[in-house]
Amino acid sequence: MCAAWDQTPGTPWFSYCPPNADWSDPMYNWCQIPWCYVDESCDSKIATTVFSGSTTAYYSYLTCGNSPDCYSDGPDGSYGNGTTGCPYDPSGEGDNKVSKSSCACKYQGSTLPMSLYSAYPSSDPGKYQNFSGITLYGSSCAAWDQSPNTPWYSSCPSGADWCSHAYNWCQLPWCYVDDACPTKIASSVFQGSSTAFYSYDTCLDTPDCYTKSTRPADYADLPATCPFDSNDNGWATAQTCSAWTATPADASAALGKAAPGAAAAACAAAFVLGA
Secondary structure, eight states: OOBOGGGSTTSTTGGGSOTTOOTTSHHHHGGGOOBEEEOTTOTTOEEOOTTTTSSOOEEESTTBTSOOOOSSOBTTBSTTTTOTTOSOOTTSSSSOSSSOGGGOOTTTTSOOOHHHHHHOSTTSTTTTTTOTTTTTTTSSSBOGGGSSSSTTGGGSOTTOOTTBTTTGGGGOOBEEEOTTOTTOEEOOTTTTSSOOEEESTTTTTOOOOSTTSSSGGGGGGSOTTOSOOHHHHSBOOSOOOSSOBOSGGGHHHHHHHHOOOHHHHHTSOTTOTTO
Protein backbone atom coordinates (compact mmCIF):
# COMPACT_ATOMS: atom_id res chain seq x y z
CA MET A 1 0.00 0.00 0.00
CA CYS A 2 1.37 3.40 -0.98
CA ALA A 3 2.19 5.93 1.74
CA ALA A 4 5.05 8.12 2.93
CA TRP A 5 6.11 5.26 5.17
CA ASP A 6 9.49 6.66 6.19
CA GLN A 7 7.80 9.52 8.02
CA THR A 8 5.43 7.12 9.76
CA PRO A 9 6.13 6.41 13.45
CA GLY A 10 7.20 2.88 14.30
CA THR A 11 8.74 2.15 10.90
CA PRO A 12 12.41 1.27 10.14
CA TRP A 13 13.58 4.66 8.82
CA PHE A 14 11.46 6.98 10.95
CA SER A 15 14.43 8.04 13.09
CA TYR A 16 16.03 9.56 9.97
CA CYS A 17 12.97 11.72 9.38
CA PRO A 18 12.62 14.01 12.44
CA PRO A 19 9.19 15.67 12.75
CA ASN A 20 10.42 19.25 12.39
CA ALA A 21 12.91 18.69 9.58
CA ASP A 22 13.18 21.02 6.60
CA TRP A 23 11.46 18.82 4.01
CA SER A 24 12.88 20.88 1.15
CA ASP A 25 16.38 19.84 2.25
CA PRO A 26 17.49 16.91 0.05
CA MET A 27 18.73 15.11 3.16
CA TYR A 28 15.12 14.86 4.38
CA ASN A 29 12.97 15.41 1.31
CA TRP A 30 12.80 11.67 0.55
CA CYS A 31 11.01 11.13 3.86
CA GLN A 32 7.84 12.64 2.42
CA ILE A 33 7.72 10.58 -0.76
CA PRO A 34 5.12 7.78 -0.93
CA TRP A 35 6.32 4.31 -1.92
CA CYS A 36 5.41 0.64 -1.68
CA TYR A 37 7.06 -2.74 -2.06
CA VAL A 38 6.98 -4.17 -5.59
CA ASP A 39 8.00 -7.34 -7.39
CA GLU A 40 11.33 -7.88 -9.13
CA SER A 41 9.72 -7.43 -12.55
CA CYS A 42 8.83 -3.79 -11.83
CA ASP A 43 10.80 -1.45 -14.12
CA SER A 44 11.06 1.23 -11.44
CA LYS A 45 12.15 -1.11 -8.64
CA ILE A 46 14.81 -0.03 -6.15
CA ALA A 47 16.65 -2.56 -3.99
CA THR A 48 15.95 -2.49 -0.25
CA THR A 49 17.87 -4.01 2.65
CA VAL A 50 15.03 -3.86 5.18
CA PHE A 51 14.04 -7.48 4.58
CA SER A 52 17.38 -8.64 3.22
CA GLY A 53 17.30 -12.27 2.12
CA SER A 54 13.54 -12.35 1.54
CA THR A 55 11.49 -12.02 -1.62
CA THR A 56 10.42 -8.54 -0.47
CA ALA A 57 13.56 -7.07 -1.95
CA TYR A 58 12.35 -4.04 -3.90
CA TYR A 59 10.26 -0.91 -3.56
CA SER A 60 9.13 1.84 -5.91
CA TYR A 61 8.35 5.53 -5.65
CA LEU A 62 7.10 5.79 -9.23
CA THR A 63 4.30 3.32 -8.52
CA CYS A 64 2.90 5.71 -5.92
CA GLY A 65 1.67 8.81 -7.72
CA ASN A 66 4.47 8.84 -10.31
CA SER A 67 6.74 10.07 -7.52
CA PRO A 68 10.44 10.69 -8.23
CA ASP A 69 13.30 8.89 -6.53
CA CYS A 70 14.86 11.68 -4.45
CA TYR A 71 16.67 9.23 -2.19
CA SER A 72 19.08 7.45 -4.53
CA ASP A 73 21.94 9.32 -6.19
CA GLY A 74 20.82 11.49 -9.08
CA PRO A 75 22.81 12.49 -12.18
CA ASP A 76 24.28 15.49 -10.34
CA GLY A 77 24.82 14.07 -6.87
CA SER A 78 23.28 12.49 -3.80
CA TYR A 79 19.61 12.48 -2.81
CA GLY A 80 18.29 12.74 -6.34
CA ASN A 81 20.28 15.83 -7.26
CA GLY A 82 19.46 16.49 -10.92
CA THR A 83 16.56 14.01 -11.00
CA THR A 84 13.39 15.45 -12.55
CA GLY A 85 10.87 16.20 -9.82
CA CYS A 86 13.40 16.51 -6.99
CA PRO A 87 13.07 17.91 -4.43
CA TYR A 88 9.62 16.37 -4.13
CA ASP A 89 6.81 18.95 -3.96
CA PRO A 90 3.87 17.60 -6.00
CA SER A 91 1.44 20.44 -5.25
CA GLY A 92 4.05 23.14 -5.87
CA GLU A 93 2.92 24.85 -2.68
CA GLY A 94 6.30 24.72 -0.97
CA ASP A 95 5.68 22.32 1.89
CA ASN A 96 7.22 19.35 0.05
CA LYS A 97 4.57 16.86 1.17
CA VAL A 98 2.25 14.54 -0.72
CA SER A 99 -0.76 16.47 0.61
CA LYS A 100 -1.49 20.09 -0.28
CA SER A 101 -0.38 22.79 2.17
CA SER A 102 -3.81 24.39 1.80
CA CYS A 103 -5.33 21.14 3.07
CA ALA A 104 -2.59 19.41 5.04
CA CYS A 105 -2.95 15.93 6.49
CA LYS A 106 -3.80 16.58 10.13
CA TYR A 107 -1.61 13.82 11.58
CA GLN A 108 1.19 13.64 9.01
CA GLY A 109 4.31 12.24 10.68
CA SER A 110 2.52 11.23 13.87
CA THR A 111 -0.06 8.81 15.22
CA LEU A 112 -3.63 9.52 16.19
CA PRO A 113 -3.84 10.46 19.89
CA MET A 114 -5.21 7.83 22.24
CA SER A 115 -7.62 10.42 23.61
CA LEU A 116 -9.25 10.47 20.18
CA TYR A 117 -9.86 6.80 19.48
CA SER A 118 -10.57 5.88 23.11
CA ALA A 119 -13.25 8.54 23.63
CA TYR A 120 -14.92 8.77 20.21
CA PRO A 121 -17.23 8.45 18.37
CA SER A 122 -19.36 10.08 21.05
CA SER A 123 -22.24 7.73 20.21
CA ASP A 124 -20.06 4.70 21.03
CA PRO A 125 -16.84 5.80 22.81
CA GLY A 126 -13.82 3.66 22.00
CA LYS A 127 -15.63 1.77 19.24
CA TYR A 128 -12.42 1.37 17.23
CA GLN A 129 -9.78 1.50 19.96
CA ASN A 130 -8.97 -2.20 19.71
CA PHE A 131 -8.35 -2.09 15.96
CA SER A 132 -4.60 -2.59 15.58
CA GLY A 133 -4.47 -0.22 12.61
CA ILE A 134 -6.30 2.67 14.27
CA THR A 135 -3.23 4.58 15.45
CA LEU A 136 -2.16 5.36 11.87
CA TYR A 137 -5.60 5.45 10.23
CA GLY A 138 -5.96 8.56 8.09
CA SER A 139 -2.68 10.04 9.31
CA SER A 140 -1.24 10.58 5.82
CA CYS A 141 -2.31 9.95 2.24
CA ALA A 142 -3.06 6.25 1.74
CA ALA A 143 -5.94 3.97 0.75
CA TRP A 144 -6.68 3.33 4.42
CA ASP A 145 -10.01 1.62 3.86
CA GLN A 146 -8.24 -1.32 2.21
CA SER A 147 -5.91 -1.66 5.20
CA PRO A 148 -6.70 -4.49 7.67
CA ASN A 149 -7.89 -3.67 11.18
CA THR A 150 -9.26 -0.23 10.32
CA PRO A 151 -12.88 1.00 10.67
CA TRP A 152 -14.11 0.46 7.10
CA TYR A 153 -12.01 -2.53 6.10
CA SER A 154 -14.95 -4.93 6.43
CA SER A 155 -16.74 -2.88 3.75
CA CYS A 156 -13.85 -3.45 1.35
CA PRO A 157 -13.60 -7.25 1.09
CA SER A 158 -10.59 -8.84 -0.53
CA GLY A 159 -11.19 -9.59 -4.19
CA ALA A 160 -14.11 -7.17 -4.55
CA ASP A 161 -14.93 -5.56 -7.88
CA TRP A 162 -13.03 -2.32 -7.29
CA CYS A 163 -14.57 -0.79 -10.43
CA SER A 164 -18.09 -0.94 -9.01
CA HIS A 165 -19.90 1.90 -7.27
CA ALA A 166 -20.03 -0.22 -4.13
CA TYR A 167 -16.26 -0.63 -3.78
CA ASN A 168 -14.29 1.80 -5.96
CA TRP A 169 -13.96 4.27 -3.08
CA CYS A 170 -11.92 1.67 -1.20
CA GLN A 171 -8.99 2.34 -3.58
CA LEU A 172 -8.87 6.09 -2.93
CA PRO A 173 -6.02 7.62 -0.91
CA TRP A 174 -7.13 10.15 1.71
CA CYS A 175 -6.20 11.66 5.07
CA TYR A 176 -7.81 13.54 7.93
CA VAL A 177 -7.78 17.32 7.53
CA ASP A 178 -8.86 20.41 9.45
CA ASP A 179 -12.11 22.30 9.08
CA ALA A 180 -10.38 24.99 7.00
CA CYS A 181 -9.62 22.57 4.16
CA PRO A 182 -11.61 23.65 1.08
CA THR A 183 -12.10 20.03 -0.06
CA LYS A 184 -13.04 18.57 3.33
CA ILE A 185 -15.66 15.84 3.63
CA ALA A 186 -17.45 15.11 6.89
CA SER A 187 -16.47 11.89 8.67
CA SER A 188 -18.44 9.94 11.27
CA VAL A 189 -15.61 7.70 12.51
CA PHE A 190 -14.66 10.01 15.39
CA GLN A 191 -18.02 11.81 15.53
CA GLY A 192 -18.10 14.53 18.18
CA SER A 193 -14.35 15.20 18.06
CA SER A 194 -12.29 17.79 16.19
CA THR A 195 -11.16 15.03 13.80
CA ALA A 196 -14.31 15.51 11.80
CA PHE A 197 -13.14 15.80 8.20
CA TYR A 198 -11.05 14.04 5.59
CA SER A 199 -10.06 14.79 2.01
CA TYR A 200 -9.33 12.79 -1.12
CA ASP A 201 -8.40 15.81 -3.22
CA THR A 202 -5.44 16.77 -1.04
CA CYS A 203 -3.84 13.46 -2.00
CA LEU A 204 -2.63 14.24 -5.53
CA ASP A 205 -6.05 15.48 -6.73
CA THR A 206 -7.76 12.15 -6.10
CA PRO A 207 -11.45 12.46 -7.05
CA ASP A 208 -14.25 11.90 -4.54
CA CYS A 209 -15.76 8.68 -5.90
CA TYR A 210 -17.53 7.95 -2.62
CA THR A 211 -19.96 10.74 -1.71
CA LYS A 212 -22.31 10.22 -4.67
CA SER A 213 -21.75 6.48 -5.00
CA THR A 214 -24.30 5.12 -2.54
CA ARG A 215 -27.50 5.87 -4.49
CA PRO A 216 -28.01 5.13 -8.19
CA ALA A 217 -29.91 8.40 -8.52
CA ASP A 218 -26.68 10.26 -7.68
CA TYR A 219 -24.31 8.38 -9.98
CA ALA A 220 -24.52 11.06 -12.67
CA ASP A 221 -23.10 13.59 -10.19
CA LEU A 222 -19.89 11.66 -9.59
CA PRO A 223 -16.69 13.29 -10.92
CA ALA A 224 -15.94 12.44 -14.54
CA THR A 225 -12.64 10.88 -13.46
CA CYS A 226 -14.45 8.17 -11.48
CA PRO A 227 -14.07 5.24 -11.19
CA PHE A 228 -10.64 5.92 -9.72
CA ASP A 229 -7.61 3.84 -10.63
CA SER A 230 -3.86 4.17 -11.11
CA ASN A 231 -4.35 5.88 -14.47
CA ASP A 232 -5.73 8.99 -12.74
CA ASN A 233 -2.66 10.09 -10.79
CA GLY A 234 -0.30 7.12 -10.82
CA TRP A 235 -1.33 5.88 -7.37
CA ALA A 236 -1.17 2.07 -7.29
CA THR A 237 -4.57 0.39 -7.14
CA ALA A 238 -5.66 -3.23 -6.90
CA GLN A 239 -7.58 -2.93 -10.16
CA THR A 240 -7.69 -0.60 -13.16
CA CYS A 241 -11.07 0.51 -14.47
CA SER A 242 -11.96 1.45 -18.02
CA ALA A 243 -15.54 2.13 -16.89
CA TRP A 244 -17.94 1.56 -14.03
CA THR A 245 -19.24 -1.92 -13.46
CA ALA A 246 -22.88 -0.95 -13.87
CA THR A 247 -24.64 -3.89 -12.20
CA PRO A 248 -23.69 -7.21 -10.60
CA ALA A 249 -24.69 -8.89 -13.86
CA ASP A 250 -22.12 -6.80 -15.70
CA ALA A 251 -19.33 -7.52 -13.23
CA SER A 252 -17.56 -10.26 -15.15
CA ALA A 253 -17.55 -8.25 -18.37
CA ALA A 254 -16.29 -5.13 -16.62
CA LEU A 255 -13.54 -7.07 -14.88
CA GLY A 256 -12.40 -8.34 -18.25
CA LYS A 257 -12.11 -4.81 -19.63
CA ALA A 258 -10.46 -3.55 -16.47
CA ALA A 259 -7.60 -6.03 -16.32
CA PRO A 260 -4.25 -4.17 -16.33
CA GLY A 261 -1.68 -4.82 -19.01
CA ALA A 262 1.42 -6.85 -18.22
CA ALA A 263 3.59 -3.80 -17.60
CA ALA A 264 1.09 -2.21 -15.23
CA ALA A 265 0.57 -5.45 -13.33
CA ALA A 266 4.31 -5.99 -12.96
CA CYS A 267 4.74 -2.65 -11.20
CA ALA A 268 1.63 -2.75 -9.05
CA ALA A 269 2.19 -2.61 -5.32
CA ALA A 270 3.33 -6.04 -4.15
CA PHE A 271 1.03 -5.67 -1.17
CA VAL A 272 -1.93 -3.75 -2.60
CA LEU A 273 -4.39 -4.55 0.13
CA GLY A 274 -7.65 -5.97 -1.06
CA ALA A 275 -6.14 -7.44 -4.21
